[in-house]
Amino acid sequence: MSYSLKNQSASQMQAIKDYYQAFIQPKAPAHAQFVAKAPGVTITAYQSGTVLFQGNNAETEGARWYNGSATQKNSSINKKNSSGYLPKDFATWNVVGSDEVGNGSYLGPVVVCATYVKKEHMPLLKELGVKDSKMLKDSDIIRIAEDIKHVIPYQELIVTPSKYNDIQPTYNVNRMKVALHNQAIYLLLKKIAPEQPQGILIDQFTPEGNYRKYLSQEKNQVQDNLYFTTKGEQYHLSVAAASIICRASFLNELAKASKELGFTVPSGAGKASDLAAAKILKRGGLPLLRQYAKLHFANTEKAKKLIK
Numbered sequence: 001m002s003y004s005l006k007n008q009s010a011s012q013m014q015a016i017k018d019y020y021q022a023f024i025q026p027k028a029p030a031h032a033q034f035v036a037k038a039p040g041v042t043i044t045a046y047q048s049g050t051v052l053f054q055g056n057n058a059e060t061e062g063a064r065w066y067n068g069s070a071t072q073k074n075s076s077i078n079k080k081n082s083s084g085y086l087p088k089d090f091a092t093w094n095v096v097g098s099d100e101v102g103n104g105s106y107l108g109p110v111v112v113c114a115t116y117v118k119k120e121h122m123p124l125l126k127e128l129g130v131k132d133s134k135m136l137k138d139s140d141i142i143r144i145a146e147d148i149k150h151v152i153p154y155q156e157l158i159v160t161p162s163k164y165n166d167i168q169p170t171y172n173v174n175r176m177k178v179a180l181h182n183q184a185i186y187l188l189l190k191k192i193a194p195e196q197p198q199g200i201l202i203d204q205f206t207p208e209g210n211y212r213k214y215l216s217q218e219k220n221q222v223q224d225n226l227y228f229t230t231k232g233e234q235y236h237l238s239v240a241a242a243s244i245i246c247r248a249s250f251l252n253e254l255a256k257a258s259k260e261l262g263f264t265v266p267s268g269a270g271k272a273s274d275l276a277a278a279k280i281l282k283r284g285g286l287p288l289l290r291q292y293a294k295l296h297f298a299n300t301e302k303a304k305k306l307i308k
Helices: 010-019 058-064 119-128 138-149 161-167 173-192 208-215 237-261 271-289 299-306
Strands: 002-005 032-038 041-046 051-054 095-101 110-117 154-159 199-203 226-229
Touching (some): 010 032, 041 058, 051 058, 058 208, 095 173, 110 173, 110 237, 138 237, 154 161, 173 199, 199 237, 208 226, 237 271, 271 299
Antiparallel strands (some): 002 051, 110 154
């Protein structure tokens, strides 16, 4: 991924350089003022006033400078609320972490979960096998998720396809996810009160500025002590645990739908999903399909063509 800024002033270029000072490389290519290699992003600032961001965090970091200044009032990378960067000892903090599953799947729900993991929980969670859910088999995910629920506080929200279709016309994908993450975190904080986590880590799906923009439209806003990073499950067990619970619930919902319909309901948004949707359409038309699928996906039109 890449993101570029054009026509940056000398003062803006200096501000960007100061912000990433700890990651400045000793050598820069021709026509470049400096190169910085920070976690998830490489920043190259050219003498022409162009700044190029490359890597998984390119959009997030580039968006921070879109209006000519950092979106954070405090430009120290390791300070609280710094998008994309975490304190060196963050993995040992007592943290609320949140993640979601199902947003990119045509069939099945969207599931969001927040968990609270304290330092004292970590050895047992590791013993149970908690890690990046992408590294686990589905059967292991379902088993581990049940174990996690007996160890740590958590809050899960499941948005069925029917509910999703009701919400989607007024909530775009990112606004919906912000609303769900915020609500899960808010409810979990109420459960663990008066105890307060040292930080709240959200597995990043949109630049922090966008998250906070949508957050401002929510009723119960959790605004303080937020951290954002992609692949959050690699940085704290709270996000890894949340991801496993989400994934297990998503798989269980697909299994439930498969039992109801009498055939396998797949995840994803590929050809298998088109074929499954076509079967549902033949059986009960759009009223039935809306109970199992996110209708605004292009798969709906593909399924319609398959039954003609």
